[in-house]
Amino acid sequence: MTIQFFCPRWGSDALNWETFGQKVSAAGYNGFEVGITQATTTAQLQEIWSVAEKFNLRIIIQHHDTNETDYAKHYDIYSAWLEKVKGMPCVKINSQTGKDFFSFEQNAALIAVAEKVSAQSGTLIVHETHRNKFSFASHITQQYLTKLPDLKLTLDISHWVCVAESFLENQQEAVQLALNRAEHLHARVGYPCGPQVPDPRLPEWQQALNTHLGWWDKIVARKRKEDTLLTITPEFGPYPYMVQVPASSNAVAHQWDINLYMMELLKKRYY
Structure with missing residues (x-):
């Protein structure tokens, strides 16, 4: 099994690509995860891939x-977006797909389009568990995973913790199914009142951290048996995910430092 770590572009958008690429490489990441939209220009794409090549970094494309x-x-x-990115060289495509208010049949049709593009391009497309998408809750996603056997996930289980206002103690069957189908991991730690704890390094958030580590351990154990690639993006985000000091624009912790901490924690745990 190989584990590769990807730095989120989200939160570092103010950095020019050259500076970002150099910083990502120096930090020890294998690559970066970047959102590409219909508005992303050819020149912008060329810059992204040029920086990746210069610093020997791999890319995960994100749809959001x-x-x-x-x-x-x-x-x-969505179909046009998939056509836009299907020929791009990347490790995989992470898609925040559909809407929570679309019907099962509607969301399943969107997933089917992605599967068709994946087959044409040879690039794996994984669907992120995310609030307001088809995969917003564990019990709902379970229905898709049961009926769509080829569906693969980016597991960001922090969203489910927030939606369920629990650590999913009563939804273990749904969670286990998701762990079995996860091919990409967003290593953010949620808690019952939010999708991101203020700082996973602090003692008061160790229960939340350890609960997430327990889930991730199961994915890693499965991938070891399969001897296949697992990609991980430590994805603590900026404001409004990152709490700010009231009446100020000062974050309670530094996003870059937390994501680096998460990568080093997981490297120590899994390498």
Whole structure:
């Protein structure tokens, strides 16, 4: 089994690509995860891949911005996005797919389009567990995983913890199914009142951290048996995910430092 770590571009958007690439490489990441939209220009794409090549970094493409509420339009926009990125060289594509208010059949049709593009391109497309997408809750995602045997996930279980207002103690069957189908991991720690603890390094958040580590351990154990690649993006985010001191713009912790801490913690645990 190989584990590769990816730095989120999210939160470092203010850095130019050259500086970002150098910083990511120096920190010991294998690559970075970057959102690409329909508005991303050819020149911007060339810059992204140029920096990746210069610093010997791999890329995970992220989809996050199809928010059209009219389903027919949503389907067309998402399909066009998949066509835009399907020839791009990347490790895999991480897609925040569909909407929580679309029907099962509608969301399943979006997943089917992604599977078709994945087959055409040879690039694995994984669907992120995320609030307001088809995969917003464990018990709902369980239905998709049961009926769609080829569906693979990016597991960001912090969202499910937040949605369920629990550590999912009563949803173990759904969680286990998701652990069995996870191919990419967003290593963010949630708690019952939010998708991101303020600082996983502090004693008061150790229960949340250890609960997530227990889930991740099971994914790693499975991938060891399969002897296949596991990709991990430590994905603690900036404001509003990162809590700020009231009446100020000062974050209670530094996003970059926390993500680096998470990578080093997981490297020590799994290497």
